[in-house]
Each structure stands twice: as structure tokens, then as C-alpha cells.
Amino acid sequence: MKQTIHPPDHPSAHVRNGAAIAAPPPAPARARRRPASEQWAAWAFLTPVTLYLALFYAYPLYRNLDLSLRDYTVRSFVQGNAPFTGIENYRTVFDDPTFAPALLHTALFTAVCLLFQYVIGLALAVFFTQHFRLSATLRALFLVPWLLPLIVSASTWSWMLNSESGVVNAALHALGIAPVNWLTSPSWSLTSVIIANIWIGVPFNLVVLHSGLQSIPASLYEAAALDGANAWQRFWRVTFPLLRPVSAITLLLGLIYTLKVFDIIWIMTKGGPADASTTFATWSYQLGFGNLLPAFGPGAAVGNLLVVAALVFGLIYLKVQRKQALS
Amino acid sequence: MHSSSRRRLTAVALSTVVAVTGAACSSGAGSTDTKGSDSGTYTLWDPYPQFAKGSAWVKLLDACGAEAGVKIKRTGYDTSDLANKALLAAQQDNSADILIVDNPVVSTLAEAGVLTTTDDNKLDTSKVDPNLLAAGQSDGKTYGTPIGANTLALYYNKKILKEAGVDVASVKDWTSLTAALAKVKAAGKKGITFSAIGTEEGSFQFLPWFWGAGAQLTELDSAQAVAALSLWKDWLKEGYAPNSVINNTQTTSWQEFAGGDYAFAENGTWQLANAKKAGFEYGVLPIPGADGGSAAAPTGGEFVTLPTQGDTGRYATSQKLATCLTSTQNLYDTDTTLSYVAPTGEVQAQQVAANAELKPWVEAVKAAKGRTSDDLGTRYPKISEQLWKAVQSALSGAKSPKDALTSAQAAVK
Numbered sequence: 001m002k003q004t005i006h007p008p009d010h011p012s013a014h015v016r017n018g019a020a021i022a023a024p025p026p027a028p029a030r031a032r033r034r035p036a037s038e039q040w041a042a043w044a045f046l047t048p049v050t051l052y053l054a055l056f057y058a059y060p061l062y063r064n065l066d067l068s069l070r071d072y073t074v075r076s077f078v079q080g081n082a083p084f085t086g087i088e089n090y091r092t093v094f095d096d097p098t099f100a101p102a103l104l105h106t107a108l109f110t111a112v113c114l115l116f117q118y119v120i121g122l123a124l125a126v127f128f129t130q131h132f133r134l135s136a137t138l139r140a141l142f143l144v145p146w147l148l149p150l151i152v153s154a155s156t157w158s159w160m161l162n163s164e165s166g167v168v169n170a171a172l173h174a175l176g177i178a179p180v181n182w183l184t185s186p187s188w189s190l191t192s193v194i195i196a197n198i199w200i201g202v203p204f205n206l207v208v209l210h211s212g213l214q215s216i217p218a219s220l221y222e223a224a225a226l227d228g229a230n231a232w233q234r235f236w237r238v239t240f241p242l243l244r245p246v247s248a249i250t251l252l253l254g255l256i257y258t259l260k261v262f263d264i265i266w267i268m269t270k271g272g273p274a275d276a277s278t279t280f281a282t283w284s285y286q287l288g289f290g291n292l293l294p295a296f297g298p299g300a301a302v303g304n305l306l307v308v309a310a311l312v313f314g315l316i317y318l319k320v321q322r323k324q325a326l327s
Numbered sequence: 328m329h330s331s332s333r334r335r336l337t338a339v340a341l342s343t344v345v346a347v348t349g350a351a352c353s354s355g356a357g358s359t360d361t362k363g364s365d366s367g368t369y370t371l372w373d374p375y376p377q378f379a380k381g382s383a384w385v386k387l388l389d390a391c392g393a394e395a396g397v398k399i400k401r402t403g404y405d406t407s408d409l410a411n412k413a414l415l416a417a418q419q420d421n422s423a424d425i426l427i428v429d430n431p432v433v434s435t436l437a438e439a440g441v442l443t444t445t446d447d448n449k450l451d452t453s454k455v456d457p458n459l460l461a462a463g464q465s466d467g468k469t470y471g472t473p474i475g476a477n478t479l480a481l482y483y484n485k486k487i488l489k490e491a492g493v494d495v496a497s498v499k500d501w502t503s504l505t506a507a508l509a510k511v512k513a514a515g516k517k518g519i520t521f522s523a524i525g526t527e528e529g530s531f532q533f534l535p536w537f538w539g540a541g542a543q544l545t546e547l548d549s550a551q552a553v554a555a556l557s558l559w560k561d562w563l564k565e566g567y568a569p570n571s572v573i574n575n576t577q578t579t580s581w582q583e584f585a586g587g588d589y590a591f592a593e594n595g596t597w598q599l600a601n602a603k604k605a606g607f608e609y610g611v612l613p614i615p616g617a618d619g620g621s622a623a624a625p626t627g628g629e630f631v632t633l634p635t636q637g638d639t640g641r642y643a644t645s646q647k648l649a650t651c652l653t654s655t656q657n658l659y660d661t662d663t664t665l666s667y668v669a670p671t672g673e674v675q676a677q678q679v680a681a682n683a684e685l686k687p688w689v690e691a692v693k694a695a696k697g698r699t700s701d702d703l704g705t706r707y708p709k710i711s712e713q714l715w716k717a718v719q720s721a722l723s724g725a726k727s728p729k730d731a732l733t734s735a736q737a738a739v740k
Contacts, residue, residue: 074439074705078417097738163570164583184573186725272525273573273723274716274731289411292527293435293708 061307067300077296089297093305096298098275098283105190106279109197110258116198117254118247121205126235128206129213139206146203154267157196158183161268186276189269193277196264201257205250212246213239245324252317256310280306368398369641369648372413373427374629375665376403383664391651395644410435413634417441422634424645425652427474430462430697431527431711433630434704437470441634445469448633448646450653454671462697463630465704471632472653475667477596478624478695479535480687485608487516487590495610500619501539501558504591508567511590518567519591520583522575523559523722529715531625531698532577532593533559535614537714538696539622544703544710547717548729548736554617556721556728563722573722595627596688599666611687613694626695628667668692713738 068089076082093099128139145153160167161182169179182192216239224234262281265271271278271286278286280302288299371388378384385401392399402423404412410432416422422441436442445452445468452460452472463471488495491514493507508518522532536559537544542552562568572580577594584592585605593614602609613621631649633642651657659677662669668688669675675689699707713735720731 074414074435077414078439078441080418097734158574162574165571181570181573181723184570184723186720186723269574270525272719274525274720274725276723276725290526291708291712292410292431293705294411294414 064300064303064307067296068298068304070297072296074293077294082297085297089301090305093298093301098278101275102278102280102283102302105277106259106281108190109194109261109279110255112194113197113201113258113261114251114254117201117205118251120198120202121250122209122243122247124202124206125209125213126239128210139210142206143203145200146207150200150263151267153200154196154264157192157199157264158268161192183269184273186273189273189277193265193268196268197258197261200264201254204257205254208250208253209243209246212243212250216242245321248317248320252313255313259306259310280309368400369425369644370423371399371401371425371427371648372409372423373401373403374406374409374429375427376405378403378664383660387652387657387661391648391657394651395647397644397648399648413441414439417634420637422636424633424636424641425648426632426634427629428471428632430473430626430628430630431699431707433463433470433632434465434699435708436632436634437465437468438705442470442632443635443642445471448642448649450631450633450646450649454673456670456672456693458693458696458700459626459628459670461700462626463632465699465702471630472649473670474629474631474653475658475662475665476626476628476670476692476695477667478626478688478691479532479593479595479614480624480691481519481612481614482584482592482594482598482602483610483612484584484587484590485610487511487514487588490514491516491590493590495612498612498615500615501617504615505558505562505567508562508590509565512565512567517569517589519562519593520569520575520580520589521559521572521593522577522580523572523715523718524574524576525715525719526576527711527715528577529718530711531627533714533718534698535593535622535624538624539614539616541617544698544701544707544714546736547710547714547739548732551617552732553729556718556732559718560721560728573719596668596692597666599684599688611684613687613691621691621694623694623696624691625698626692628670710739 069084069086070076070082071085071088072082124142128135159165161169163169163179163181163184166182168182172179180188182188220238220242221234224238229237260281261279262285265277265279265282266285269277271282284299284302284306286299287295287302369392373384375384388399388401406429409426409428413422413426413428413432413436417436417439426436426442428436433442450472452469455472456476459473459476460469463469463473483495485495488507488511491507491511493510495507498504498507511518523529533555536555537552540551540555540558542549542555546552559568563570563572569583571583575583580592581594581598581601583589584594585601587605587607614624616622631652633645633649636642636645652661655671655674658669658671658674661667662674662678668685669678675692678685679689698711699705703710717726717728717731717735720726720734721728725731726734
């Protein structure tokens with residue numbers, strides 16, 4: 001990077017040289033000009049990605065921000081003359097009786113899903129580092145939830161958990177346990193979508209953590225074993241600390257992914273019954289598209305809150321990572 | 328040094344944004360131009376994606392196009408998508424020439440200024456039943472004409488009722504219906520299934536009971552409204568209706584009934600064709616009011632509307648096309664294909680003459696009421712959302728029917 005950047009006085013030096021030497025020899029002049037054309041080439045290479053970023057990231061983000069700061073009715077949405085109302089939509093969202101439950105559900109959903117996905121994923125990853133027969137086949141089978149389209153897995157969960165004809169209640173009945181209204185009881189619906197989402201998220205954690213485990217040298221385990229460390233100590237003193245960077249990125253990606261989970265909840269419960277499993281993602285959709293009369297402004301405001309939340313955690317991650325790199 | 332290169336990068340990024348938005352605007356203008364010059368093609372959007380090329384519906388469209396001397400470019404959307412698609416298209420000044428849209432959406436689109444009134448587009452609505460037309464009216468203006476109507480009634484399984492010793496003629500009001508459900512349950516079968524899902528479908532299915540109790544959409548917390556919600560709540564509590572109704576769409580609810588275990592199902596005209604395939608004898612009963620008589624059910628079905636265009640010269644042909652689609656003979660054919668009841672008395676008589684089974688449905692449609700009627704217009708969507716939330720809260724046990732409806736009414740205000 002440093003070598004390609006010219007000192008700021010370079011162009012003036014060039015002019016001075018040009019003035020001083022009446023007929024400059026061609027070779028050095030070409031040598032001096034090359035960096036400039038190189039820079040143009042660099043910009044040319046940069047243009048597609050800049051265009052792409054602007055068109056598909058910056059502009060939608062700007063539009064979403066704009067939507068959330070104006071009072072859009074269906075009429076002004078079509079005619080494009082919605083008055084600027086500042087943070088009015090955010091105030092509406094904060095004052096909405098759905099806000100507190102949605103915040104709580106989003107936090108619970110994200111935290112519980114992350115915890116279980118990580119713990120189960122790590123346990124499975126450690127399990128699969130011991131090579132045994134069929135371990136590769138078994139590991140491949142664990143990827144199935146990840147490969148299935150979400151509409152398929154969510155619909156399947158929704159059938160399995162149906163109060164009347166679901167297989168889960170049938171199994172509970174066989175065990176002599178009273179049926180549970182998994183999707184239709186306000187005290188169970190959030191749990192149900194969390195269970196389904198954990199099942200979907202485990203393979204991702206398994207794959208990333210498993211590849212992280214591969215990079216820990218076997219010699220460390222040998223040394224630890226020679227020093228008399230048992231399996232438990234080897235995990236906590238060797239595996240876990242060395243896996244920390246991989247764990248951090250897994251958790252961060254998982255967090256961003258889980259914050260915005262929408263399909264599973266929408267297909268299984270529509271955020272219901274009566275907001276019992278509403279998160280910010282489903283609420284934003286509900287506001288913007290779930291009603292005959294769309295409320296684009298508040299919907300966009302809720303969406304932006306999600307973006308900010310993901311951004312905050314991303315920045316925290318960057319900071320922690322920089323600190324780790326320095327130490 | 329770093330900052331100077333960064334500044335340059337920002338400048339490039341900004342100029343690209345400007346260039347891109349500029350291009351986007353001009354391309355938008357360009358597409359309207361092509362539409363103007365290609366005036367022999369008229370676009371039509373409908374919510375019938377189930378009809379592919381070669382279906383009777385598409386053939387009818389082509390025939391009407393040929394009659395008017397133009398080509399029709401038709402796109403079928405999912406009903407729930409169509410309103411948003413229409414709004415977005417209007418925002419881009421790229422509306423379809425003819426838009427066939429679910430009736431409660433008409434007032435929203437009219438409010439957005441997307442639709443022309445029948446005063447402007449000269450559509451003749453004089454033959455249409457006034458209770459059906461009302462769904463497309465707001466502030467004294469009419470925004471289209473219905474292509475067909477459907478509504479809700481109770482399907483019943485004859486065999487189950489016979490085994491349980493229920494005479495269907497005795498089911499006249501809520502008390503006798505609940506008594507019938509009790510008998511069915513005692514006979515080891517399941518009582519009734521409906522859809523109480525947290526979407527517009529849930530409100531649609533609750534409204535016959537709500538109106539049948541004498542409640543008004545302007546007062547969600549009235550004693551009559553509480554009585555209607557308590558009726559459903561008690562059915563769940565007694566086990567006459569399954570708990571799964573809270574998550575049932577009208578389709579899943581129908582699947583439960585078609586399984587053959589349920590005595591009653593609340594569902595619509597559009598399931599008639601499926602009912603014949605169900606493999607058991609069924610009957611149809613109007614939904615009873617609280618103290619007898621038939622309850623007013625909400626009208627379903629679509630309206631043919633003409634969205635506003637930049638080029639007003641297109642209206643004349645669009646009007647011809649819409650008139651062709653809603654002419655007596657074509658209404659009869661279309662509503663037979665859709666399994667709908669026609670919106671005009673003339674065609675209804677034709678339908679009943681051809682198929683006596685349709686009689687209870689024609690009666691039900693005549694007694695039905697538009698959801699956006701009573702000048703509710705765009706207030707209806709907000710009321711409906713609170714209504715389905717209240718139904719969900721009460722049925723799932725989160726709140727009592729009275730508390731649920733009280734907070735619903737408070738949220739509407």
C-alpha cells in the first residue's frame with residue numbers, strides 16, 4: 001500500500017522537472033507517468049464492486065432509513081410526497097404495546113438459540129474429531145437440516161408439533177404425558193420455534209468448529225497427555241482456549257443470522273398466538289406487509305433497529321479482535 | 328495520506344450513487360414510453376395463479392382481447408402479494424391496465440389514488456347486487472365491479488351427524504349448534520373446525536359469528552362481541568373444536584374436515600369442488616345467528632378495477648375489456664370455473680337453475696356483508712388486525728374474551 005501512494009508534492013516536482021529540462025528523455029518520463037495510469041486502472045477495477053455495493057447495499061439502506069423517517073400512508077407511498085417526520089416512527093414503535101414483548105422475545109430467541117447451537121455444535125465437533133467407522137457419513141447426515149430449504153423444515157416442524165395430529169403429541173401420549181399445545185399456547189410457542197431454530201443452526205456450528213479443531217496441532221494434546229492431563233482438562237486447557245477465535249466468529253455469525261430469523265417463525269406460528277412468539281423480524285414484516293393497510297414507516301423503523309443491533313455486535317467483535325491481535 | 332485516498336474513494340462512491348439513481352430514474356421513464364408506443368398490448372393482473380395457459384380463464388381473456396382488437400398480457404399473482412405489487416407498480420407509474428383484486432383491498436388502493444372511479448371509467452355497475460358492490464365503494468364513489476362473490480357457510484358430514492343422532496334441521500341458532508356439537512363429541516367424533524389464524528383469514532372466519540351476535544366493527548368490546556368470542560372459546564374449552572384452529576388456515580381447516588372425523592367445518596364456496604372429492608356425503612348450512620336466522624357472513628371475491636394511467640387514452644379500451652369480462656355470459660362461465668356465486672341476480676338465477684346445490688350459497692351471498700362496508704374503508708384493516716389478535720389471545724388462553732376485546736378496541740382508537 002505504502003509504496004503505491006505518491007507523496008503529495010510529486011505532481012509539482014514533476015512540473016518543475018519538466019520545466020527545467022527542455023527535452024526530457026522519454027524513458028524516465030514514462031516511468032514517472034506509470035503510477036498515475038496504474039491508479040486509473042485501480043479505480044477501474046474498483047468501479048464494478050463500488051457500483052454493486054452502492055446499488056445493492058447503500059441505496060436500499062438509504063431507502064430504508066428514509067422510509068423510517070417519513071410518514072408514509074398508502075397515498076404518499078404511491079405519490080412519493082411523504083412528509084419528513086424525524087423520529088416519529090421510532091417513537092410510535094417504542095410506544096407500541098408489542099415493543100417490550102418483541103424485544104424480550106428477540107433477546108431470548110437469540111441468546112437461547114446461540115447457546116444451544118454452540119454447545120451442541122461444539123460437543124458434536126469434538127465427538128467427530130475421534131475418527132471412527134462411519135464418522136464421515138454420520139457427520140454428513142448432521143448437515144441435512146442445513147441443506148433443506150427453510151420452507152420445508154419449518155413446515156415439517158409445524159406438522160410435527162400440531163396439537164391435534166402432530167407426531168410429537170402422539171409420542172407424548174404413548175408415554176402417558178398430556179399433549180402440549182406447542183404452537184397454539186402462548187407459553188409454548190416461543191419455545192417451539194427456538195427448538196426448531198436450534199435444530200437448523202447446529203450443523204453450521206458443527207462444520208465451523210470442526211474445521212477449527214483440525215487446526216489445533218495434535219502435538220499439544222500429546223504434550224498435555226504426557227503431563228498427565230485428563231480428557232476434561234485437555235478440553236478446557238487446550239481445545240477451548242485455542243478454539244477461541246473460531247468460536248468468536250461462529251458466535252458472531254450465528255448472532256447476526258439468528259437476529260434476523262424470520263421464515264421459521266412466520267411459517268410455524270406467524271408470531272402468534274397474539275404476539276407470543278413475535279420477534280423484531282416478524283414484527284417488522286407484520287407492520288409492512290402483514291396487513292391490508294401497510295405501515296411502511298414503522299416497519300422500516302423496526303428493521304433499522306435490527307440492523308443497528310447487528311452492527312453494534314459486529315463492532316464489538318472487531319474491537320475484541322483488534323485487542324487480541326495487539327496483545 | 329490515508330485520509331486523502333479515502334476521500335477520493337468517497338467521492339467516487341458518491342458519484343456512482345448519483346449516476347445509478349439517475350439511470351434508475353431515466354429507465355423508469357423509458358419503460359412507460361415503451362408501454363405508450365406499444366398500445367396494442369394491455370396488461371392484466373389477477374390473483375388466480377392456479378390458472379395456467381390453456382385454462383378457461385386465460386381463453387376468456389384472449390377472447391375479450393380479440394373482441395377489443397388488442398392483446399392481453401396477463402400475470403397471475405398470489406392474493407396476498409397482489410396489493411403490495413399493485414402499490415409498488417403505481418409508485419413506479421407502471422400500473423396494469425386492468426387489476427383484479429380481493430375486495431377488501433379495493434378501499435386501500437382507492438385511498439392510495441391508484442384506482443379510477445366508475446364515474447371516470449364508465450363501467451356499468453347497475454346490475455350488481457348492492458351489498459356486494461358496497462365492498463368497492465368509499466366516500467360515495469365506486470371503484471370497480473365484482474367479478475364474483477363467495478362467502479362462508481357450514482359444511483357438515485351427514486354420516487357423522489346421523490351416527491350421533493343429530494337432526495340437522497334442529498340446528499337453528501348457537502344453542503342448538505352447541506348441543507349438536509356436544510352430541511357429536513359424546514359419540515366419539517370431533518365437533519367443528521374453522522380457521523382462527525393470526526391473519527386476515529382469521530377475522531374473515533370470525534365475522535359471521537361476530538355479526539351473527541349483532542356486534543358492530545366500530546365497537547369491538549360490545550357485549551355481543553364478547554358473546555361471539557366466548558362461543559368459540561367455550562367450544563375449545565369443551566373440546567368441541569380442536570386447539571389447532573388457532574394456527575389453521577382455511578385450507579388446513581378444510582383438510583381436517585376432509586379427513587372425515589369432523590361433523591362441521593366453516594368454509595367457503597370455493598371448497599365445493601373439493602367437497603365432492605372428499606368421499607363422504609356432505610351438506611351445507613348457513614351459519615346461524617345467535618338467536619336464530621342466518622348470520623351475515625363477510626363477502627369474499629374479487630373486483631375488476633381499472634388503475635389510473637398516465638396515458639388516459641387507454642381507459643376506453645380497458646373499459647371495453649372489463650365490460651367483456653363481466654358480461655352476463657362470461658360472468659357465468661368465470662364464476663363456474665372459480666366456484667363462485669355471480670354478483671348479479673340474473674346470473675345467480677342461471678347458476679341455481681343449472682346446479683340446485685348452489686341455492687344455499689346464493690342465499691348466503693345475498694345476506695353477506697362487505698368487510699369494508701358501512702364506510703369503514705381503510706379503517707377496516709386496522710380493526711381487523713386487532714380483531715384477529717383478540718381472537719388469538721382469547722382462544723390461546725392469554726386473556727379472557729372480554730379483556731382481549733377491550734384491549735383490541737383500545738388499540739383501534
